[in-house]
Amino acid sequence: MEDKFDALFKALGHRVRRQILDLIKDGPKTTGALCETLTELDRCTVMQHLSVLEKAGLVVVERRGRERWNHLDALPIHDVQKRWIGPYAAHAVGMLEELEALAKIDASPQETAEKSNA
């Protein structure tokens, strides 16, 4: 289970792979089409990145004749959201609320004067 999250976060941890996800978000693309966009990279490198995404379950391959169509599967990201991001994002909101509460106290310091000058 933790292996799955390892693979997912590692897959998301490279800008090229995130770029690929964005490229196939609105519909599948062939490897060739992806390479045409990612001109700065060797075709083999693009295929290796696709392989990493595939192992993480983020890309599903459909073969059509001699073409390889790379589809996005966003379901694993939903799992990441549920287990890791959601709870921590909520934690972040909690932190922000604490800061806001502190700001209000600063704005009306007379209320906390007793505590401040120890």
Add this chain to the structure above:
Amino acid sequence: MEDKFDALFKALGHRVRRQILDLIKDGPKTTGALCETLTELDRCTVMQHLSVLEKAGLVVVERRGRERWNHLDALPIHDVQKRWIGPYAAHAVGMLEELEALAKIDASPQETAEKSNA
């Protein structure tokens, strides 16, 4: 900007670091306390992991005397949520809804008979 997401996803891409985040989620801990929990790892290794988390902005260090208190800062994860996870999780929900629609069609095939037998 993409560098930030690189650092964040890479920081989250190791189970030990995710474990550390869980350990300090409900309050800061000293490096020593973390090492007592992560007994299978060398202290230096734990410190390296903390350094990765710190560079990603997920851990903020407070020094008290000779102790180092590691605080969670979940705000960067909020950014990840907004830019990467939220939109893709929504995409996943969309995929699920498409699948459900297909299931309904399967359940009442007479409604789509015209399309099916071309």
Add this chain to the structure above:
DNA sequence: CATTAATGTTATAAAAATATAACATGTCAA
């Protein structure tokens, strides 16, 4: 102030990720 405890620093070995090259396979289309 000397000792111990907690942490920091530098160096290094081992493993994994990244990028590329060279060659191989399968398939479309004239």
Add this chain to the structure above:
DNA sequence: TTGACATGTTATATTTTTATAACATTAATG
């Protein structure tokens, strides 16, 4: 069927990450 095209496979160089060891620093405490 043959040549070109899209992709696949294997090998390898480079870089980065992970894990440790050895030594250094800083602060509490008797």
